[in-house]
Amino acid sequence: MASSNTAYRSVTALVGDIIRLKVAVPAAGEITQVRLNDLATVRQGQISRLAQVIDIRDEQVSLQVFDGCKGLSTDAEVFFLGHPMQVTFSDNILGRIFDGKGNPSDNGPSLQFDPKTEINGPTVNPMRRALASRMIRTNVPMIDVFNCLVESQKIPIFSVAGEPFNPFLARIGSQADADIIVFAGLGLGFDDFYFFRKSFEDSGTFARTVMFVNQASDSVVERLLVPDMALTVAERFAVEEGKRVLVLMTDMTAYADALKEIGIANDRVPSNRGYLGDLYSQLARRYEKACDYARGGSVTILTVTTMPGNDVSHPVPDNTGYITEGQFYLHNGEIDPFGSLSRLKQQVIGKQTRDDHSQVMNTMIRLYSGAEEARQKQAMAFELSDYDEQLLAFGELFRTHFMQLDVDLPLEKALDLGWQLMAQCFSADQLLMKAELIQKYYPSAQNRDDYKNDQKNKQGQTA
Structure with missing residues (x-):
């Protein structure tokens, strides 16, 4: 040395x-x-x-x-x-903002005497990992009901420039039931950085949040260090203090572009679309930090990956898909129920959630798929059956009450709402669900009338 x-x-x-x-x-x-x-x-x-x-x-x-x-x-x-590179780690970093060099950038108290730890350490021994079995609630129905976020999961939000992926990510960070939020901003504009900070402050989560921010005007090499600093801090909180840590990173395509820029400047031979041949390894090395520790807490990683030209075969989303355990697909300002997938949701659905969760999830997606087919028939001027009309009515209700990004509902209320929407459009026998669940959860006529009247009153107040 x-x-x-x-x-x-x-x-x-x-x-x-x-x-x-x-x-x-x-x-x-x-x-x-x-x-x-x-x-x-x-x-x-x-x-x-x-x-x-x-x-x-x-x-x-x-x-x-x-x-x-x-x-x-x-x-x-x-x-x-x-x-x-070393990063400061202690309880004093909560509620603080750091730049790409790991230095405080919020004019807060000095941390020079706090202990430091080296970044980019080894990935945890698989024998020390526990199987994913706990859900992270976000109060976003399209996640909690249809694609549960599970502790130790690594999952991206696939989207394109212009979509509200950063407000969506900030909302999840503000509402998720995690002990610690570690945020990593990669090439952020100042407006986006300020938005994240204000969102965490307004929601009351800033006191348990650590932010590492590389702005667009900062050095490119710092962009490569920010994920490692964030993940190192997350690991320390999970291992040493047993915390349930949620790591938010945006945008991993900016990270990959920084890898490409530095690699080409260093005379390395580019591969697919100018990205280097080790792109998969570089991404996997970071994503594999997600872990549920057998003797500690957990690290869950949720990132944003923008797709240039909405091309899912672009090297960054393409390689990401092989590493992660599903994706949330943000399209036209909505979470696409068909493009989104959580491969770990079966670990918690029906085990940590209500007994009707699986049936409600599958039935609503089946009905919404039928609604999309009926909408295509309508667009091509085909004759619609009575059942098609029912499907179209359900599709509109589903988009309004579930797919909009501003919908904020706990899981149990979202499941109840699902029953209400299905009962509003279909009879019990049309749902093709288990009889015991129909008997237990299908709303009574009085309940359905009360719900309709409540909705009318809300619409009247809005008008």
């Missing part, structure tokens, strides 16, 4: 934000002084900037300078610090 007092004055080139220098290969039996991902300081005159080792090829070492190479020349001195 190198001493920070050893100065290297062998800079050979400055390419963009990358510095290249020669470091002597250690003799036999000696320990190399430079390691991949180690930090260094680059100094010239009054200028001192942080850098990270991103490539080692024989005697040539490449470093990415965090704040750029402007003002530096080949006369610069490089001091290797002998350790990778």
